[in-house]
Amino acid sequence: MESLFVQLLVIGIKILVILGVVLGLGAYLTLVERKVAAHIQRRPGPMVVGWHGLLQPLADGLKLITKEDIFPRAGNRFLYNLALVLALVPAVLVFAVVPFGPEFEVFGVKVKPILTDVNVGLLLVFALGSMTVYAIALAGWASNSKYALIGSMRKAGIIVSYEVVITFAVMGPVILAGTLSTYEIVQQQINQKLWYIWLQPIAFVIYMFAMLAEAGRVPFDIQEAEAELVTGFTVEYGGIKFGLFPLVEWYVEVLSLSAIAVVLFLGGWSPINIPFLGFVDPLFFLGPLSPFVWFVLKVALLFLFVLWLHWTLPRYRIDQITETAWKVMLPLTFVNLVLTAVIAPIVWR
Amino acid sequence: MDYLGFLILAFVMLGIALLMVFLNYLLGPKAPSALKDYPYECGVPLYDKSAQATFHQGYYLLGLLLLLFDIEAAFLFPWTVVYRYLGVFGFVEMFLFIFILTYGLLYAWRKGALDWQFEEEYID
Amino acid sequence: MKIVPLEAYLILSLLLFGLGVFGMIVRRNLVAILMSTELALNAVNIAFVGADSHLGLVDGQIFALFIIALAAVEAAVGLGIIVAIFRLRKVESSDELTDMGG
């Protein structure tokens, strides 16, 4: 048992890492997106600010911060601001239960690279994920604008639908792992020498779809629908408030959900898996750093996949989105759940 | 103690979020004008003073469905964790549960609750 | 280790419960009344969890889980009835539910 001071120190470092990842990386992901989008569309993207636009996010941020604080008339100022807080805080908090790698020892202190390793970690993820509904509904409501209201209702409807789907989808891996702790789930996958994606392809696909929907990514970005709704529920937000909503929605959430996907299906920090036989690590030369790199790689891969979809697919209608959730995905998750329950004894041993 | 880090992070984030809320107020210019706070309406005058009207009933239905299915999920999670100790008994129980759940879904489907434009007669 | 004494849980839950009942009585909006009943049920949940931490058992949490579920059912039915009421008549507040002289 280390002293309280050491514990606090470790926690502080972890928090700094998370904040760095979320706010720093999150901001830079805007640039990544713009670059990827541009290259998909055969154009260069931001090139002016810095080398290949590397300073673009900073410039954007500065611009947004120095805008005037405008508040729509007849709105509710408290809820208007509360919405922003509610959007930002839970989204970042999800990272508290993301395990970035295996336990290691520095200066005689054992450190788990996860902020809060609790036995209900996964539940925490969904609890926090549900909070976004409040943020969005409040944002739409407090803005007192029909565009905002419609956008927020659509978004809330989608989240509501996919919340159910995603909850049932993750039950497969949980059955296999027998725990809700995110760290333990990864550990189980390593012990069982199995990425759960091999046994849970349906769940994985559904999870990815649900992730897109929750994060408001194409093809499920009907709440934005620039052509009809301008920018949906953020239409009355200005300045940095306007900047933070997409940051949270498009980047932080996608990142966190991708990380959870990696944890659940792709074996977390483990290297490439050959089912039931073992792991092959082409990055062995990195030594103790290799798990972290693997983790980042997998998340990045998923993120890029999302970007790729974003700039490739058209947009669905709201009824198609919700009806797909209830009529196709939810029954599929049920089937998956029963199947998993049947085959689960194979992996327990 | 497990949640200490979580709490600290929560407070830190709360601070950051509040900072963000007031950042524009602190740093931005202050030049109010009559039309700046006018709700966006594609340039035409506002039709309704308040946009906080009641909305499409489909959203209510979605809310109801979420309420029910999410709660069922809450029942399934404990089961998923201890499933390996329950054996066949656990499987049968769960199967019944999922069966009933599926039934409920089918019911909602059949009654049109899942359709965006549902038929009117099922409501009253 | 008991960090929080039982009394604290009970006082909190009683406050919430009282708030729920109070809301049921004074609120006029149908949805708000419904939410008040949910509040009361959640107060019970807090009390159950508190009792569990006091007694070192888990039964109370099971009860709480059931309360959550059935509260959801009740809310669903309640919302359904409210929607039906709205469809028949644009009711603004519970004062207008007086067709039977009640």
Add this chain to the structure above:
Amino acid sequence: MELKDLIQIEIPKLALFVPELIVLITGFLLFSLDLIYKRLSHTLAISVSVIGYTLALLYLVFNFDLTGETFYGLYIRDSFSSLLQFFMILLTIILLAFTLQYQRFKRSLYGEFYYLLAFSLFGGMVLASSYNLLLIYIALEAVSVSFYILTALQRRDFTSKEGAFKYLILGGLAIALASYGAVFLYIYAGSFDLRHVLHFNAPDKGFLILGLVFFLFGLAIKIGVVPFHFWLPDAYQGAPTPITAYMSSVGKIAFFAPVIRVMPLVQEGFHNTWVLVVGTLAVITFLYGNFVALVQKDVKRMLAYSSIAHSGYILAGVSVASAIGLKAVIYFLLAYSIMGMLGFLVLAVLERSGSWENKLEDFDGLKYSQNFMAWVFAIALLSLLGVPPTVGFLAKALVFMSLAYGKLWWIGILMIVGIGVSTGYYLRLIVLMFMKERERRVIANPTGFEKASMILMAASLLILGILPMLLWNYISPTSEMLFRR
């Protein structure tokens, strides 16, 4: 300790649970039928329900002596639960004879009706057979939620929705109160089993009394005891009339069952408190119910208030926490379930007449156009009033007897006042039906099934009154058994 060691699996003794299981399966079958057919054949639905319930009933009858506990002691089958379940199933079967015509007339044919009926019946049956607060809570919700929806199942009828909403809100409050009571009982004894809780001997009984008060107040709302009765008249009036009949009979049995189970467990320590609290509630209930019923113009609402009053009479029996009181209570409960149901069912048939509005004037000279209905209604009313030799009389006599046993003369005298007041409104109906001359055509021809059911019920009111041992021989050992426990 390992998680593994905490888990003990008990294989349920399903033989005990078969009647409930059959009802449940019937419910699911009906549910499936409603799903499969876009336009459900209601005759089919009714046949399926009747067959299912009859099977359950037969099982119950042939295994009446089956007793035992299962589901980790949550569920108990004893003669008490068998008796109550028998009545619940039987009354539900009878009810089904009346629903189709009524709904057809009101254009409220819903497939939901049948399986909600089945589920609420299931809930009621479980409610009658548990000492466990958790199971009581769940069963209570199963019954209540079904009732909320059933109440609202009248197409394009605002009163129906209004009644349902009020029922829902106060029902929700009731559930919250009851579960809050469960918290205190849990804190007191660390268990949800009422037997364990009430026999637990802690020096400080504060939590026990607090818990019991909350728990029973919650149930009191469900039953319709007076300071908490506000939902009842509205819900009863707004609900489709067969449902009102159902709520006043099966619902009442179900909601009274836990109270009856608690009653024998009342200890010496707070016996006086029990008598005072329950007795006072009983008195307020029947006095209020009777006085308010007296001024009602709407007969359905009047019968609803009379239902409140009868809850009061039953509670008066409950206040005497002794074996004779228990017998009186069970007898009264079962008797009321028949006569209350019959009263509402008659209205359900009469409502099919064109301009019928359940107003008092509608009953003028009913005898001339609807001889049969008038007679049946008269028997039901006389039984509700407690005129011998109907079953209602013996029930009241037994309650009086238990009051005499408990030396609660004040309740007895006040109960006479209550009954005296009730004479006013019951007799008024009989006077209107038989002695007013106004010729008014009421066209509501009951079908054969309806007629047979009504004859059966009216006859049973008389027969059980004349030959009380038919019921008594089951009730007496049951209550002795409950007291031994």
Add this chain to the structure above:
Amino acid sequence: MELVPAVFPFIPLSIVLPLLGIVLIVLLEEKFAKWIALVFSGAVFVLSLVSLLYFDFSQAQKVQFYQSITLIEELKLSLSFGADGLSYLMYILTTLVSFVAICWSIRDHQINHRLKEYYTWFLLSESSLVGVFTSWDLLVFYVFYELTLVPMFFVIGIWGYKLRLYSAYKFFVYIFVSSLFFLLGIVSIAVEHYRQFGKFSFSYFDLLQNQYSLAFGLFLFLLFFIAFAVKTPIVPFHTWLPDAHGEAPTAGSVVLAAILLKMGTYALLRFNIGLFPEVAVFLMPVLVLWGIATIIFASWFTISQSNVKRFVAYSSVSHMGFVVAGMFLLNKEGLRASIMEMFAHGLTSASLFMMAGFIYNRLHSFNMQALRGSIRFMPVFAVLTAITGFSSMGLPGGSSFWGKFLTIMGAREYTLQLALLVLAGAFFSVLYMLYLLKTLYLDVKEEGRLVHFTDVRGFKLVAFLLVVVPMLMVGLLPFLFFAFFDAHIDLLLRMVLKSLGGGLWN
């Protein structure tokens, strides 16, 4: 009390036969209804007369024809029937008057609709009345006691006169509510039996063994008394009676006055005195004076009536005053007087109501002024009325004579003043009856436009004769009737004396 088992089920048969009749009436056509009723009530009447042969008058204090079926063992609730002398007398009165009522109805013009129902109610009433007088299980007694309400309620309400709805309502409410106190009393003593002997019982014989403290006994006595005081009725509780009797159809009034009122006094005698002799003694002065007050007030009310039916009804109240006063004198003469008056009043009131009904059929009015001198041209009717009137008045040789005379005797045993009070009451009752007879016989209408009415004949004559002949028998051969109840009176007096340990009201 000793029980003598039945050789033949006379009493159960008398209860069941009318019910069988009801079944037939319901099943057959309407035109047969009256004949079925006549046959069945006649059969019961004959049955009761035949049973006279088997009644052992030497042991009239024993309960004879006793039969019992247990309903609930645990509560000792049983259908037990039987008759001691007192019950038996009432039983015969019941079968007689029921038969008379049905005889009368057959040619009653007022009874022209809903015949099936009408006769159903009368047969039901007969059945339940027999049950009342012959039940030895208190709860069963109560059942029959209440059951008598229902037929009369319908009879008043459907075939009555103008105020029939109000009267029916009032009748039912008064008696129903008051008898709930009686019910409370019954169950209380059954529970008291449990306290003292360890088991519940509703059997009269078991309950006789109960002992009560004076305060508790007083409470129970009052519970019983409230019911019977309303039923009897005693003056402040009598207001239902003129309405009910006045508005009922003739046959209904006959049954009401002749038998229903007797239920109250019978029950007072059987239960209040039988079960609580100590309390009866304790309350004796009050109750006797109350009875006398009833006589005087009721007489006063009677004389001020302009409606002849109400007149007769109020006269019934004053007669009941004699019954109550005599009963609570608690000596041999008083009790004899009381029982004789019960029987006699059963006959005279029946006759008087039939008289009123008969005149109504002729004149379509109950107004005293309208019927002045109306019976001049109906000699048979005039004779019958005269006998009835003088009997009721208490003329020696008339049936009521014994009731009044013996009451005065009984009162004299205590003090002269009391006897004088009773005498005053008797005087008043003479007064109003004379007034009635004067109106009927001596007054002449100014217009002098008198029609020759048809005299009484056929079924109505039979009905009249059936009550007038026994009336004469009571007046002239009282000892025949003393044989019925003297033994029972001795038994009661022994109980009273035992509870008292000596002198009365000195």
